[in-house]
Amino acid sequence: MKNRKNSLGVRLIQLFAAITVPLLSVLFAGGYYAKENVLAQVSRSYQNLVNSNLKMMESSLEDITINLVDIVDHDVNFLQFNRPGLTDSEYYFARMGIMQRNQAYQAYYHSVDMFYLYSSVNDTLTLSNVLGTTEDYMDKVRTWITNRVHDEDQLEPLKYKWTIVKIAGDYYLNRTVGNNLGNPSYIGALIRIDSMRSPLGNLNLQSGGDVLIVDNEGNIITSPSETMGYGFKLPREKLNRNSSFSFSHDGVKLFVVSSQSAALGINLSVVIPDSELLQGLNIFQMIVNVLPFFVLIILLVYLYYFRRMVIRPILDLLGGIHRIRKGSMETQLPSSNLLEFQALNQAFNSMVVEIQDLKIDVYEERLNAQKAELKHLQMQINPHFFLNTLNIIFQLADLKRYELVKKTVRHLVQYFRFMLQVKDNSITLEQELEHLRNYLEIQKMRYQQSFDFQIAVDEEISGASIPSLIIQPFVENAMLHGISLKTETFNLRISAVQSEEEADIMIIEISDNGKGCSARKLQELNSPDYTPGTEDGHIGIWNVKKRLAMRYQEKADIYFSENEPTGFRVRLILPVEYAEGER
DSSP states (O other): OHHHHTSHHHHHHHHHHHHHHHHHHHHHHHHHHHHHHHHHHHHHHHHHHHHHHHHHHHHHHHHHHHHHHHHHHHOHHHHHHTOTTOOHHHHHHHHHHHHHHHHHHHHHSTTOOEEEEEETTTTEEEEOOOTTOOHHHHHHHHHHHHHHHHOHHHHGGGSSSOEEEEETTEEEEEEEEEOOSSSOEEEEEEEEGGGGGGGGTTOOOOTTOEEEEEETTSBBOSOOOTTTOTTOBOOGGGSSSSEEEEEEETTEEEEEEEEEETTTTEEEEEEEEHHHHHHHHHHHHHHHHHHHHHHHHHHHHHHHHHIIIIIHHHHHHHHHHHHHHTTOTTOOOOOOSSHHHHHHHHHHHHHHHHHHHOOOOHHHHHHHHHHHHHHHHHTOOOHHHHHHHHHHHHHHHHTTOHHHHHHHHHHHHHHHHHHHHOOSSEEEHHHHHHHHHHHHHHHHHHHGGGEEEEEEEOGGGTTOEEETTSSHHHHHHIIIIIOOTTSSOEEEEEEEEEOSSOTTEEEEEEEESSSOOOHHHHHHHHOTTOOOOTTOTTHHHHHHHHHHHHHHTTSOEEEEEEOSSSSEEEEEEEEOBOOTTTO
């Protein structure tokens, strides 16, 4: 009885109970505590989010105002723009200089939809482009701006603060800055009110919820959702403070989190139906109540399968050991579905065979080790190349070179798909070169005009079978050790031709015009006993030599030499072989 209490099964049940009981208790207690606090946390979270976004809006508008004032007071082009008597070219270059500066700011301040520039000297109005608008819409915008700059009474309120205006049915924030000279000129910015709520556009507000911008009277000046409708209005008396409140509209109770900007005269509000908010809490409560039982069921199923998959194979192993101790040398353990126990049972069975026969098959063990090593070599992936490629993609994306981003990603996907899918020791020469083309196209993206490559192959041998990834180490070594950006364009050439003397031999050359190699290093590489140190950068060359020796014995060879006039050259001489059905 004492031994039974110390068994693995009993200890496992005790451990299960010690984990399950506290876990279920914590789940029940935590669920009820969370229910009491989640509504307050939701309100506080939305309030902080609304306040921070409104402050970001005000800060952004202040930066834009500073930029407009700086242009009017200090920009050389704007000061020249005001002068009468300019030639057409002088006026044109001054105007274009101002607009180019505005376009640069517009690219930085994504909230600005349009900058405009008016010269009273020439009575001309220049607008920056607004994406997604029609020519008719732009004409309405031009008309609105022209009417304001020609009417001092209408222009005056727009010159000292950001003002809500309505143009072509849309609400905008407008700021106009000008000089006080005899021939005044003005520069201004228009920001669509709808675009100011885009930072909160990804909020999951459930069905019927919306992010609104309203004026101080509670009128919506953004496009409301279908559930709100155009007749929807927030209560004016509750908008004068930054807080959350509830009110009813058409019989629907709504929960509102609002923040007011006194400087802009707008309120940023998040509106959520109470029913949706409470529905989320009810679902949460139901999950909290059901989760412990669900966890309990999972733990019970886990206990059953753990006993079946772990305890039973251990008991079988102990039984086999007892039988071996009694002299039953024919004992064999059955196969297991688990890799670990399968390996353990196989090791046990092998041990029994070794005890019976007293033989160790050294040759088979070494061959298996070589196969494992070969598989490892084939599956290597260079992390530095991967990180450099990601950096290239980032830089191209940052420059908005999206076509080049897609091209680079396509080559990267093809490169790694090949590296991960190549399972056979042999592939065709064409497949190997296509894989290298993807690698070199990515390097081309990295080095741009400083690097170029060519790949040439005879059609007669394009389907020839070669060891997989046999050329790649030399190409990578060329990129790593040969390239130099301080000289002329680094040119890498890969060619594969059929030998003119022997039709069953092909010659593969990898050559470059890079930094080359010392005579001592060439002698070392061409040595039949070449074995680099663990830190040597040419470990891939040793791998290739070893693989070629395993496959072709003495029928294949590698020669290293200088390239003329500068650079490095590798020549692989391989037998022409074809896989069954390839020729």
